[in-house]
Amino acid sequence: MDADVLPITVEAPADAGHPAPVPTLDDPDWWRSAVIYQIYPRSFADGNGDGTGDLAGVRSRLGYLKALGVDAIWFTPWYASPLADGGYDVSDYREIHPDFGTLAEAELLIQEALALGIRTIIDVVPNHISAQHRWFQDALAAGPGSPERERFWFVDSETLPTRWVSPFAGETWTRETLPDGTPGQWYLHLFTPEQPDLNWNHPDVRREHEDILRFWFDRGVAGVRIDSAALLIKDPELGEVPENPGPGEHPTQDRDELHEVYRSWRAVADSYPGTRVLVGEIWLPEIDRFVKYLRPDEMHTAFNFDFLARPWDAHELRESIDMTLAAHAPVGAPSTWVLSNHDVTRPVTRYGRDDSSFAFLKKRFGTPTDLALGTRRARAAALLTAALPGSLYIYQGDELGLPEAEDIPLAALQDPMHFRSGGVDPGRDGCRVPLPWSGTREPFGFSSPHAPHRPWLPQPRQWALYTVEAEEQDPGSMLNLYKRALEFRKVDDALGDGPFAWLDLGPDALAFRRGDDFISVTAFGAPVALPPHREVILTSSELVDAGDGVAQLPTDSTAWLRPQH
Incomplete structure (x- = not known):
């Protein structure tokens, strides 16, 4: 078989001769020390040759994930979506995007992974939906004052209703155009205009999301990662952001009413056997506010972005570790450790820069990087984080030491962060390039070399050095370092959650x-x-x-x- 061809079969785990007992969802503490691998579906593996990663590709590589030593996989959104923001604009939570597969295939993947001892966590995006979602289309059709519009933030105003700034840069309100061409109401979107914000004061919104949780828990998922978890509740008075907002005073972030939402979600999760975890994406600088989301009747864990954002510096990282452990201790929640994700410059690149910290607003084209230095530090960081107490997240490709792809042609870029920055920010596509599995030329085993379509983002030529095939044969590779670390982590009781x-x-x-x-x-x-x-x-x-x-x-x-x- 051509080394570049991706076989669409489930690989046997490396220890198939001595299979480990298959875990069930009944283990209540699995999440406290788990190694969780993040899959960006468009870029993991392409099973049908259309240039886009899919569930068939993931199923074909479950053996790889078993051999790597992960306990769970977390999928960024795999739902039906126009993909205006990489799937975080969901049009139907109960259907799989047709580029990725079908609902039946997702159900099969969940069970096949569990048979190998790998649980599945999915993304839920509660702050907003796609402008193509039936709810928003109904709201546009129904017009001002209708019950359908009460699920969103529609406002009558001659000027911008607020000066709130989007995390993607730019304005957060868009004005509809009526059928006769005249301007109508404004609607709120903290992110892109294609992602209208939901009104979480509305009972339909709360009830729908609890039903979404049940829909997927019924299909065997072991947990949900909650996107933009601190942004759901808005100030109904639509006040401006104070110069120095006090606790709970920001009009769009970390409002106290949020905790009622997550207490209701926890009740849903706890009604299922075992532990179905709630994992929050919470970017908050105040650690005392952050930890409130981790009280025993709310979320189980939340991403520790403070550690990720710090520079490669002993004092900085020790300060972050101390702060994190101290904050989690009173509520008994384990810490999480993560070096990157689908939004962040890859560690190999970031750690090779003069400023090795991470901040969205600092991303610029042409920032110099010493990849040898960055790789050395990323290897050290891999062992450092794997030894810290709590659970560990690995973003796909970091175990290969992939650098950020910084030479993507401008015409191929798709990330809205790039366009909304006026072209200054390279965006997040550089960490979303499809993975290299084998061979010496594109598509590097991501799909068949004879497939009619190239990968949805171009792969750098030098990635021939980073394929799974090449690294498996190199005892000193990043991949083998990760494998040895995760293997040892499984057998040593001191690692994971603990003293x-x-x-x-x-x-x-x-x-x-x-x-x-x-x-x-x-x-x-x-x-x-x-x-x-x-x-x-x-x-x-x-x-x-x-x-x-x-x-x-x-x-x-x-x-x-x-x-x-």
């Missing part, structure tokens, strides 16, 4: 103990002399001999150790 204690190895190192028999050390500045140990479990780069039998950890490296007793 944590810092060790002092100087200001340019982060060192900590997990349990009685595990130490992680990361060097940021000068090489670090390793503490007394009886075994080196795993390192992100080779140790150096400092003489007299003293092993040193090089700069920008992490080592896992068994301490001397």
Whole structure:
């Protein structure tokens, strides 16, 4: 078979000769230490050759995910959608986008993954829907003052109703044009005009989303990731953003009424066997406000974006770890650790820049990157995060060390963040390029080389170096580093959720103990002399001999150790 051809069969797991017991949804604590792999469906694997990733492609690669060692997969939206914003503009939550497959195939995938010990988490996008959704089309047709419009934020005004700024840049209100060509009401959209915001004060909106949860829990999903989770409730007075808003005073973010919504969602989740987790996408700078969403009757976990956004610096990352652990402790929720996702510049690229932090507003074309440095740091970061207490998220391709694709032709870019920035921001397409699986030329096994369509975003030529096929054959590859780390994480009871204690190895190192028999050390500045140990479990780069039998950890490296007793 041509090395580039993608076989559409479910691969056997690496340990098929000695299958592990198949888990069920009845384990109440699976989520506290889980390794969760994020799948961006358009870009994971293409099963039918149309250039777009699909569920057939995912099913064909479940064996890869089993061998990698993940406990769950999280899908970004796979629903029916015009794809104005990568699927986050949902037109029907109960149908799969036809480019990805069918509802029956999604149900089959959920069960096939579970048979391999992999649970499925799906995305729910409650803040807004697609402008093509039946509700919004009905609202446009019904006209001002109709019950259909009460599910949204329609406003009569001669000027912009507010000066609220979109996370995508630009205005947050669009004025409809009536059939006779005259202007009508304005409607709110915190994101694009194709994504009208729902009015969460309306009982239809709340009831519909609880029904959506039940629809998917009935089909076996183990949890939902909640997009833009802190934005649902708006100030009904439509007040402007205060210069320094106090707790709960922002008109569109983190309003106190939100907690009632998530308490009702938790009740739905808890009515099912096992633990069906609620995972929030919550970008909040105030850690005390953030942790309120993690009280025992609300969400189970939330993404720790503070750690992701910090620069590669010992002091900065230690501050983030301390703050995160301290905030989670009172509510008994595990922390989550994530280095990137489908919105964020990939670690290999980000960590190779002079400013290795991440902020959406700082993204610009032509930012210089030292990929060798970034790769070294990303390897160290992989082991560092895998050793921290709580659950771990891996964005597809980070286990291959993929860099950000920064040479996508302008004509091929699709992300609305790029266009709404006036072309200044390269957008998020660079971390969404289809994965390379095998071979030496595009489509690199993402689909058959004989398929009539090229991948929906072009793959860089140099990605021949990053294919799964190439990295599986290289013992020192990023992929094999991830595999060894996740394999060890499964067998060592000290890792995942549990106790944590810092060790002092100087200001340019982060060192900590997990349990009685595990130490992680990361060097940021000068090489670090390793503490007394009886075994080196795993390192992100080779140790150096400092003489007299003293092993040193090089700069920008992490080592896992068994301490001397």
